Amino acid sequence: xxxxPEQLSQMEKCTLMEALILTSNQFGDYERQKTFIADIxxxxxxxxxxxxxxxxxxxxxxxISYIGLDRRPVEPSQNDQNGINRxxxxxxxxxxLAVIKRSKWPENVEVAQKGGFVLAPSTCATPILRNxxxxxxxxxxxxxxxxxxxxxxxxMPEFIGRRSxxxxxxxxxxxxEKMALLGITPPCxxxxxxxxxxxxxxRMQTFLTNVHDNGYHILGNAGPSLGFEFYNIDCLADMLLxxxxxxxxxxxxxxxxxxxxxxxxxxxxxxxxxxxxxxxxIYKNMVC
Numbered sequence: 006x007x008x009x010p011e012q013l014s015q016m017e018k019c020t021l022m023e024a025l026i027l028t029s030n031q032f033g034d035y036e037r038q039k040t041f042i043a044d045i046x047x048x049x050x051x052x053x054x055x056x057x058x059x060x061x062x063x064x065x066x067x068x069i070s071y072i073g074l075d076r077r078p079v080e081p082s083q084n085d086q087n088g089i090n091r092x093x094x095x096x097x098x099x100x101x102l103a104v105i106k107r108s109k110w111p112e113n114v115e116v117a118q119k120g121g122f123v124l125a126p127s128t129c130a131t132p133i134l135r136n137x138x139x140x141x142x143x144x145x146x147x148x149x150x151x152x153x154x155x156x157x158x159x160x161m162p163e164f165i166g167r168r169s170x171x172x173x174x175x176x177x178x179x180x181x182e183k184m185a186l187l188g189i190t191p192p193c194x195x196x197x198x199x200x201x202x203x204x205x206x207x208r209m210q211t212f213l214t215n216v217h218d219n220g221y222h223i224l225g226n227a228g229p230s231l232g233f234e235f236y237n238i239d240c241l242a243d244m245l246l247x248x249x250x251x252x253x254x255x256x257x258x259x260x261x262x263x264x265x266x267x268x269x270x271x272x273x274x275x276x277x278x279x280x281x282x283x284x285x286x287i288y289k290n291m292v293c
Contacts, residue, residue, distance in 0.1 A: 023103045025045070026041075033116050034121070069167050073087025073088065077171055095216060102226070105231070106226050109136065117132075133232070139231045143238060150248040154248030156216075176213065182214060221264060
């Protein structure tokens with residue numbers, strides 16, 4: 006499938022991947038599921054952790070240039086290197102989200118204990134469990150936070166003017182999103198498949214909206230899915246405060262919606278973890 010990118014659309018690939026991960030949850034074996042997730046994320050690691058892409062995420066000007074916001078669109082889209090850059094980012098974001106949403110530990114405590122999912126005993130009725138995806142997802146979090154911080158900074162006046170005239174409306178919501186907000190059912194199309202979107206402006210709008218929103222979906226699902234090990238990431242609170250919570254006063258309301266409705270409402274303390282408050286730096290900072 007990876008050798009023939011035209012075989013399936015982005016949506017079809019994502020759906021198939023989620024189905025495979027759901028099937029792997031039935032293994033009941035932590036190490037086996039962990040190995041399977043490693044195979045799923047192999048291509049993502051190669052792209053997402055590349056040193057060049059990390060530099061792109063850290064610099065707003067580099068990011069704008071990397072995705073082609075500062076230059077005229079190239080048609081046909083298959084010949085657009087910036088379009089290829091965008092599709093790689095979309096692929097990584099969608100794959101990470103699929104893994105984080107679907108990879109689970111067993112609901113049955115006895116099965117979890119036998120399968121090696123127990124991280125540590127707990128004062129609660131159930132032990133603290135570990136997700137087989139955690140070891141592979143955590144190394145990807147830093148670049149994700151950096152990317153979301155860059156999304157916040159592109160609204161600064163010095164960067165707004167760097168857009169090419171053809172992408173002057175690129176930061177606006179796509180028409181499908183506007184229709185959804187108005188309660189109008191949009192036409193049924195594969196919004197993740199850039200090939201099906203003909204106009205360059207539409208492709209750019211869809212890219213910016215989907216990557217931004219799905220980035221927050223990843224963070225929002227990380228707490229409930231990865232549990233204790235997510236909250237115990239070193240300096241997580243500082244990373245959040247320096248990335249996703251910067252420049253919020255310059256961001257329009259429709260871009261703040263994912264921050265409020267996805268991130269802040271879904272990241273939550275799991276039951277019985279208050280006893281480990283000293284190991285949950287994010288809430289020590291955010292509550293204070």
